[in-house]
Amino acid sequence: MSRLRQPRTLPAVACLVAVIGLGIAVLPAAAADKVVVVRQGDTLSEIALEQGVTVAQLVSLNGIKNPGLIYVGQNLRVQASPPPPAPAPLVHVVASGENLTVIAHHYGTSIATIVSANGLVNPSFLRVGQRLTIPGVASTAPGSPGGAGLPASMAAAVASRANVGSLLVAEANAAGVDPAFVMAVAWQESGWxxxxxxxxxxxxxxxLMPATGEWVAGGILGEAANVHDLRWNIHAGVRLLRHYLDRYHGDRSLALAAYYQGERATDIHGIYAISRSYIASILALQAIFGR
Known part of the structure; x- marks a missing residue:
């Protein structure tokens, strides 16, 4: 039978009031527990249903000897629901050529944070395939397919480098390449x-490797190379991506593999296993930058 009642939740400290007899052993209340007051017609099963717990939990938590005997005005502790589990931290698999500076910028965190979380003795030494836990970034963040958004620190870094972002977008549009794809590659590579x-x-x-810059300059652009110049570096990198997209008929995974492991290796061997985390990270970033 349904009944309307006045609020009956009490502070947990109310459980410290001594109750003598009636087969009840009073137990110290945990700070997180709440207390309900038994009213006329209540049963343990009804209270359990109302509070989202089981009768067994109420009996155990309150030291009740006879579950069929509760009385009006009795204080019953109700264990608070456990907090939801923390999201699984992101694990980054180190790819060839990566260092902590690039990885930290990619996830919007600091080198010190990654070093501390992973107990790295020598931050300058990373091995290919090494798994690094990235604290404060959920497994759905950048670097994991289906990422839901940028970490706050990464968003701040993106905003602080808006001039670079504008150049990337302009060069992408000029070359007929998706700007989100170009931004993702550049963020993965250098953090802009x-x-x-x-x-x-x-x-x-x-x-860009100096030799790659020279090849792009002579083979694609027909001009002198200057990889140290911001605008030229972006211009050449985007045109190189355009070249790979054309070569592999728009297949972005193959284009990224060529950008990362080289055109000849991709032509002969396809995508190396070691390149797959790099490609997956960029495609996830593309989805984020494209929103």
Missing amino acids: RQEAVSSAGAIGVMQ
């Missing part, structure tokens, strides 16, 4: 930082 230099010697926003 022209000053970024990889351990392998790749330079700038688009992380």
